[in-house]
Amino acid sequence: MTRNGPLALLYHALFVVFMLAPIVIVCIVAFTPEGYLSLPTHGLSLRWFRTIAQYPEFIRAFWVSIWLGALSSAIALSLSVPAALAIARYRFKGRDALATLFMSPLMIPPVVLGIAFLRFFSLVGLGGTFVGLVLSHVVIVFPFALRLTLASAVGMDRAIEQAAVSLGASDWTVFRRVTLPLILPGLVSGWALAFIQSFDEVTMTVFVAAPGTETLPVRMFLYIQDNIDPLVTSVSASVIALTAIALVALDRLYGLERLLAGRGINEP
Amino acid sequence: MSFLVLRELKKTYGDFVAVEALSLDVQRGEFISLLGPSGCGKTTTLQMVAGFVEPTGGAILLDGHDLVAMKPSRRGLGVVFQSYALFPHMTAAENVAFGLEMQKVGRAERDERVRNALELVGLGGFAERYPRRMSGGQQQRVALARALVIRPHVLLLDEPLSNLDAKLREEMQIELRQIQRTVGTTTILVTHDQSEAMALSDRIVVMNGGRVEQIAAPQEAYERPATPFVAGFLGKTNELSGTARVEGGETRVVIADGRWASRRPIDGAVIASVRPEKIAFADCAAGRLTGLVKTRIFQGNHWLYRIETLAGQVFVIRQNGGEPMPAENDKVGLTWRPEDMALRAADGRR
Numbered sequence: 001m002t003r004n005g006p007l008a009l010l011y012h013a014l015f016v017v018f019m020l021a022p023i024v025i026v027c028i029v030a031f032t033p034e035g036y037l038s039l040p041t042h043g044l045s046l047r048w049f050r051t052i053a054q055y056p057e058f059i060r061a062f063w064v065s066i067w068l069g070a071l072s073s074a075i076a077l078s079l080s081v082p083a084a085l086a087i088a089r090y091r092f093k094g095r096d097a098l099a100t101l102f103m104s105p106l107m108i109p110p111v112v113l114g115i116a117f118l119r120f121f122s123l124v125g126l127g128g129t130f131v132g133l134v135l136s137h138v139v140i141v142f143p144f145a146l147r148l149t150l151a152s153a154v155g156m157d158r159a160i161e162q163a164a165v166s167l168g169a170s171d172w173t174v175f176r177r178v179t180l181p182l183i184l185p186g187l188v189s190g191w192a193l194a195f196i197q198s199f200d201e202v203t204m205t206v207f208v209a210a211p212g213t214e215t216l217p218v219r220m221f222l223y224i225q226d227n228i229d230p231l232v233t234s235v236s237a238s239v240i241a242l243t244a245i246a247l248v249a250l251d252r253l254y255g256l257e258r259l260l261a262g263r264g265i266n267e268p
Numbered sequence: 269m270s271f272l273v274l275r276e277l278k279k280t281y282g283d284f285v286a287v288e289a290l291s292l293d294v295q296r297g298e299f300i301s302l303l304g305p306s307g308c309g310k311t312t313t314l315q316m317v318a319g320f321v322e323p324t325g326g327a328i329l330l331d332g333h334d335l336v337a338m339k340p341s342r343r344g345l346g347v348v349f350q351s352y353a354l355f356p357h358m359t360a361a362e363n364v365a366f367g368l369e370m371q372k373v374g375r376a377e378r379d380e381r382v383r384n385a386l387e388l389v390g391l392g393g394f395a396e397r398y399p400r401r402m403s404g405g406q407q408q409r410v411a412l413a414r415a416l417v418i419r420p421h422v423l424l425l426d427e428p429l430s431n432l433d434a435k436l437r438e439e440m441q442i443e444l445r446q447i448q449r450t451v452g453t454t455t456i457l458v459t460h461d462q463s464e465a466m467a468l469s470d471r472i473v474v475m476n477g478g479r480v481e482q483i484a485a486p487q488e489a490y491e492r493p494a495t496p497f498v499a500g501f502l503g504k505t506n507e508l509s510g511t512a513r514v515e516g517g518e519t520r521v522v523i524a525d526g527r528w529a530s531r532r533p534i535d536g537a538v539i540a541s542v543r544p545e546k547i548a549f550a551d552c553a554a555g556r557l558t559g560l561v562k563t564r565i566f567q568g569n570h571w572l573y574r575i576e577t578l579a580g581q582v583f584v585i586r587q588n589g590g591e592p593m594p595a596e597n598d599k600v601g602l603t604w605r606p607e608d609m610a611l612r613a614a615d616g617r618r
Binding site: 157159160162163164165166167168169170173177178181182 | 318319320340341342343344345346347349350351353354355356357366367370371411414415418424
């Protein structure tokens with residue numbers, strides 16, 4: 001590996017600062033003892049973390065986000081497996097159109113999707129329900145789930161399944177004993193990525209969520225429209241801390257690189 | 269009736285003919301090789317037998333039963349793939365046990381048979397290893413054990429040795445042949461390597477462009493190639509133009525200044541095909557094909573000569589027996605036995 005010159009090092013350093021500074025500043029501001037957004041100058045305080053407890057809607061919104069992310073990612077994933085296997089293996093009429101359709105939620109602006117869902121759900125009587133929220137999130141996280149599932153399905157040697165067939169395995173057995181375990185790393189990565197997308201989504205969710213089904217980002221967004229106290233920073237800092245703990249745990253259990261690259265277990 | 273019968277087997281993809289009316293009778297316990305260059309239809313043929321490709325026409329009969337109508341999972345054939353296709357998430361023993369599990373073989377018997385199969389391929393101590401921790405040759409053996417343990421009616425091998433290096437490939441050839449003899453399973457091997465096909469098989473099916481060129485024992489295909497393609501594909505050969513005339517009970521063949529008498533009744537312009545190692549040196553007597561030694565290359569156990577004759581360039585291989593050999597720029601006469609010469613009409617008739 002060649003070493004970076006001083007200019008390149010400076011560039012990389014600036015880039016890292018640019019990426020991390022907002023997060024760091026939010027975390028520092030969260031410890032302010034003041035009643036407004038400011039860098040703590042007269043000591044640190046846990047005041048705003050204690051304040052979270054007085055806002056049960058934040059806690060509830062957090063759990064809505066968790067359940068929403070977990071459910072919509074799981075549903076999107078279970079839909080993406082047959083879709084990915086079909087697209088990866090077969091050449092059929094309308095294959096490209098189907099692949100584009102599956103990816104289209106990435107291309108439609110979330111605002112447009114949000115308005116469309118708002119109208120559609122109120123028409124079919126799902127307006128403001130958790131079910132509606134889950135359905136809308138299934139749509140937006142599906143491309144992410146499909147991408148990673150597809151990557152692992154494409155990379156799989158068909159001969160491995162043919163070997164199982166020649167040994168007498170039925171179609172279902174081949175899927176359960178061979179195909180599924182081999183694409184599992186892709187599925188885990190796909191689920192994780194979809195979960196993050198769902199947890200993060202604000203623009204569309206603002207339209208779909210109703211009081212009682214607000215997600216955490218939506219709750220925070222609505223809060224800072226009316227208030228400018230540092231409560232959102234302490235909530236953000238808590239989420240960042242939870243994410244960090246989750247990532248460390250995942251890395252220990254599974255290996256972060258493997259998770260994010262969706263690599264197969266047959267690779268070293 | 270033969271054990272495995274392929275009758276007028278055919279596969280087309282649109283206008284492209286992958287396999288054209290292939291007929292083959294395989295005896296029980298026989299080792300057959302499908303040999304040919306890539307794209308000759310040999311792998312397609314194997315996949316039709318295995319059931320991964322559906323034939324466009326024709327029939328496959330195993331012990332009298334129609335195989336085409338049978339699901340691939342019900343055919344009871346062992347398949348070894350070029351890529352080994354081991355289950356990467358299972359140990360060697362679990363890989364081998366998979367087929368027995370599918371057959372619902374009981375635990376005790378299964379363990380016993382898995383152990384025996386791994387021992388048969390020389391991997392007794394590797395049961396708990398995962399494929400990624402094994403070398404290519406070891407993975408190949410696991411794949412073989414996995415295919416054999418289910419006691420398949422027929423063993424299908426798709427270029428099983430082509431991913432191994434030359435030395436290992438030779439060892440595995442010998443071992444494969446030995447295992448096949450021990451177990452006695454009817455075997456079909458697909459390969460593009462003519463020496464591999466000759467080393468292993470009872471009979472070779474030489475294929476080209478979707479058609480069968482010749483079905484014969486290795487030695488016969490080599491000594492008496494049915495077509496110019498077979499002659500060229502199975503080792504080196506010299507192709508010399510000449511004329512033939514039937515005179516009395518025999519055929520007089522004239523190639524430049526050389527003359528032979530043959531029993532093959534053929535008339536007119538001919539092409540004679542002679543293997544380089546069948547040609548001997550002699551003095552330049554009348555009626556003998558003569559030429560000038562252009563190059564002479566020493567290759568240890570044999571000499572390779574290139575001789576310029578009136579009939580064109582002729583390659584000669586002579587064993588290094590220690591006796592003096594012609595040098596470059598020597599004038600030599602070339603002889604071979606008439607039966608070592610395959611004759612065919614120059615215009616393509618047989």
